[in-house]
Amino acid sequence: MSVIDRRPSMRDEPAMEEARFLKFLRARSEDERWELIDGEPMMMMHPPSLRHQIIGQNLERLLNDALERQGTKRFAIREIGLAVETRPDFRPQADVGVIDDHLGDNPYFAERFYLAAEVLSDANTAEYIATKRLRYAEHAECLYVLILSQTECMVEVWARLDEWRGRVYRALDDRIELPEFGFSCELGALYARTQLA
Structure with missing residues (x-):
């Protein structure tokens, strides 16, 4: 996701939490897309670039193929x-998350997820992406955080079992393995149908 705006009047107000954030969203246009990052609502660029969407779709499809072969109740979903x-x-x-069919009581946010992936955009700051990565890793059941570039073939894989140390993949034939999901693919498959592949 690309962050393009912060709500300017929030600087002097206390940090927002979910209930106030949902109230804030109800007062906004349905055409706007917002997320809450460390108590501050941030508007996301809409729509994402075609390349951004293709990379996200490739990851979602490859994850779902692997999860279906595994016979699990987990599945990948975009923009969650x-x-x-x-x-x-x-x-x-x-941009992509792996959840299961136990959706819980929250109609807006998945309270249990196993992977979170972000496709970088020009508007993303290093601080914004680092904050999201660290917060995702705080979720007790999250196993992986993936950061995918859309300007070059490059994926960062951060894994709980690797004590959240990041591994960077850059060669098209580098193999990315997420064994808990039965997932294995070459980096190039994530960039299929883009000029980068």
Whole structure:
């Protein structure tokens, strides 16, 4: 997701949490897309670039193919609101998330997720992406955070079992393995149907 705006009047107000954020959203146009990052609502660029959408779609499809072969109740979904229980001031929208069919009682945010992925855009700051990555990792059931570039073939994979150390993949034939999901693919598959592949 690309962040393009912050609500300017928020600087002097206390940090927002989910209930106030949802009230804030109800007062906004349905054409606007917002997420809550550390208590501050942030508007996302709409629509994302075609390349951004293709990369997200490739990842979603490859994850779902692997999860279906595995016979699990988990599935990948795009543009999903996520909740980290210990962070009521953090309600992001991930480009791709892996959740299961236990949706819980929250109609807007998945309270249990196993992977969160972000496709970078020009408007993303390093601080914004780092904050999202760290908050995703705080979720007790999250196993992976993926950061995918849309300007070059490059994916960062951050894994709980690797103590959240990031691994960077840059060669088209680099193989990305997410064994808990039965997922294995070459980096190039994530960039299929783009000029980068």
